[in-house]
Amino acid sequence: MRITCPHCGERDRREFYYSGAEDYLHRPGEGAEPAAWDAYLHLRDNPAGVTRDLWHHSLGCGAWLVVTRNTVTHAVLGVETVEKEQDQ
Amino acid sequence: MRIPGGLIDRSKPISFRFDGHQMSGYAGDTLASALIANRVRLVGRSFKYHRPRGILTAGSEEPNALVQIDQPGGQSTPNTRATVQELYEGLSARSQNRFPSLAFDLAAVNDFAAPMLSAGFYYKTFMWPRAFWEKLYEPLIRRAAGIGALSGKPDEDAYEKAWAFCDVLVIGAGPAGLMAALAAGRAGADVILADEDVRPGGRLLSEREEVGGSAATDWVAGVVAELEALPNVRIMTRTSVAGAYDGGTYAALERVSLHLGEPGDLPRECFWRIVAKRAVLAAGALERGIAFPSNDRPGVMMAGAVRCYLNRYAAVPGRRAVIFANNDGARRTAADLKAAGFEVAAVIDVRPDSSAVADGPVYRGAQVTGTEGRHGLTKVSFRHEGALHEVTADLLAVSGGWNPSVHLTCHMGGRPVWNPDLAAFLPKEGAIPGMIVCGAAAGVFSTAGCLSDGAAKGAEAASGLGFTAPAPEIPEAEDAAYALKPFWIVEGKGRAWLDFANDVTAKDVRLAAQENYAGVEHMKRYTTQGMAPDQGKNSNVAALAILADATGRGIEGTGTTTFRPPYSPVSIAALGAGGLHKGFAPERFTTSHTAGAERGAPMIEAGLWYRPGYFPRPGERNWRDSCNREVGYVRNAVGICDVSTLGKIDIQGTDAAAFLDLVYANTFSTLKPGRVRYGLMLREDGHVMDDGTTACLGPDHYLMTTTTAAAGEVMRHLDFARQAFCAGRDIHIASVTEHWAQFAVAGPKSRPLLDTLLDAPVDPETFPFMGCGEVSVSGVAARLFRISFSGEHAYEIAVPARYGEALYRDLVGRAETLGGGAYGMEALNVLRIEKGLITHAEIHGRITAGDIGMGRMVSAKKDCIGKAASQRPGMREGPEAGREELVGLRPLNAKHEIASGAHLFREGHPAVREHSEGYVTSCCWSPTLQSHIGLAFLREGRGRHGSRVRMKDHLRGLDTLCEVVDPVFFDKDGGRARG
């Protein structure tokens, strides 16, 4: 698997640390209902198809990335930095 | 026996040994061709029945000729395919799977017991009772059915791994691959041309034919010369591409020095990862056999392999041959044998209507019905027009057609497609993104077809990347149609073998179907067909054709088993290259490492770091004597300890304080410059992640320390918190762990020591407990933190790493003059347990702030990571949660040991799991308290101070009655650290 880091270019997946689904980006605000926290912490889809997950370019620039990929074809459909995603 | 010609170098004779016999061959030989030239026919015994077996093929798919190669120095490599192993001076090979000798193998008795050992034998026989497996069945099977043996010694040979990158990877350097590489290379693409063979050329090296009006081998040499001259083309021979993976990544194994008697410092093999924008698969095709009774006798050989040995190696596999085939191509074998001066006794063609001409008597519509010869073929019997015939022969060349090498196209889940016209599976288009298939691998079997297909596909791959050039001219070449009638098995008495390597017969496959293991994957597991080192390359298609026939589903409906990487065997040592010793666990050394080692300190591994355990002195009986002395330094004088391994993270920016408030449970935005605060970090799930101190070095400038163990995890966590939750804010984070050497100077005489060292004495106003600031050591700017992990008046002093060693030696020297000295991890651990300070022994991942008595540190005034989850019922402090809380343990008898990992029970309760109320996390002998002590988690333990618990360690056989106490054993009010 190869991931194109927006900062560093195309790199082998061994340079990256895999963290899990992008849900982790959408942190509930203070005072959110327990159900929102439950969903945030524990509930994850397991799609056969397009998924978005978090990778850390730990042996590269240190950027956290959102990688859009297809779990069936293994195609990597897009890579964006978490910082840019969150800025939007 | 040799004939003239071939691609061997007769000016370089080579002597080698096989089963102790001295033999000779030439440079350019494989072990297989040299054995054939030395008239060796019997090369091994089969896996299950120990039947005599000879060389079947001339390639990496060989199922029979697996030998053990003995290396100088006692290493030995089993299961080496003699057809791949190049000959070198002094090579020593042994046949496998026989005892006591190849010709007389006692276990051949298995062959007579064959009716008992048929497919499903393991399932049926070794079912019951279960206890018999380990002691009886398994050792029995292992002894009887082994292929080769390991040396039993660790493999200390060198292996390598490497990466390569290219625009176009061409897999296979036969006529199609050479043309593909030429087309892409001329267009300017970066090309890697990989082939498992020693030299490029593929089948052209083995056939008598012309390309472009000259000998095929000359044409190959011309193309190779041009490719070698192109700076953008790299030819990798002896390199088999073994797997196709996501993102255009291919695995390949290069045999770097396996062909050298004296490899010097070369690695044996190199495991390549090749990243290619496009790939052209030109892997060719593998000839398949026909199953007939006794088709496994030495002397039965694939027809194409016979041509290879004759034409490429000038080695003669037999002097009187029979050809058995269902296609025109095999007739070439007869012609080649005849041209070399050997007799062709019969050409037996299963097709009644075949019109192809041949050298030798042709029997149309005939079938081979059996063979004879104890250790090698002597006679072939066949049926023709209703009559049985027998001919004397020592070679039977068989061809059932060709199977395109589609394996790599299946590595990402693609299933090959059955083509009834070719009676073969062809690659599914687009099965590997970026890969196109050409030549025989795509079902194009003539040389002319391969040349033009290769040129077209090479150009296509290059132009897809923007490289274009006129397509290379296609030279004239053999262009016969692929004429074949599908034919898999001759019915008759006697066993017809499919999988030679695993001893699977046609009958076994039918038995599988009969017993309802009718799916192709079930049949494979039931019979073990296709599970040997050749992975069914010689038998898969025939086996599933027979299964298709038995179930009536047809080949298309039967499908294939899954081809998985690797295409051909890859040694584990090559896969793990670089992962031995320091490659597995690199060593991180502190700047004081040498100084510590000079003092004889045994090192303790902390992650990748090496830290001194203790510093032995003459007269000390054991580590505990040393540790007790070192604890005394800190409690009574001054001790020095390298604490550089703790993670150090520099955090700056106008939003840095708010950021710290987010990542720490407690508040940092109120921390003033020149002050240090203890911080507790939670995971978002509410459990404790790490702890440490953070110093405010100046406005908007902080230095966080983490535990040694969690330094990497915390850095990653901070990166995430900043990028995910603070995008656009002014926060800058950098790990500076390696930049600073930091030493604890701990004990009542720490300040006097520093006063002699620093350029100006320590000012108590600037450096109260939990103060920090800049100081100067011999003109070097340093940082001083008044923090304590021992409970004593203590400092940590940090200098740029390059001054670390000098400062450490200086500090220890000064400490010794004050009655102190260096202390190691053991003493550090005792000091912190005496003070009830936690490490990752306590914060092990399932611990809340409340569990360690820090529930109130989770600030109510602000949000933080982990706050919401930490407030869940069951996570909060208090009796309703019934959580296990941090306590201290003191044995009633001070000399009774406490042990980490031991469980705690109520007095009088049985010490069984159901009654466990907690467990010990840390323990030591406290020289200060003259008692064993421990830290533990105990259910609602904070309310149980003064009560008794029973500590039971089933592993070490300890049973200690303890008093539950406050985890701070020593100097409870903390006066010594503050004073």
Ligand SMILES: [Zn+2]
């Ligand atoms: Zn990067």
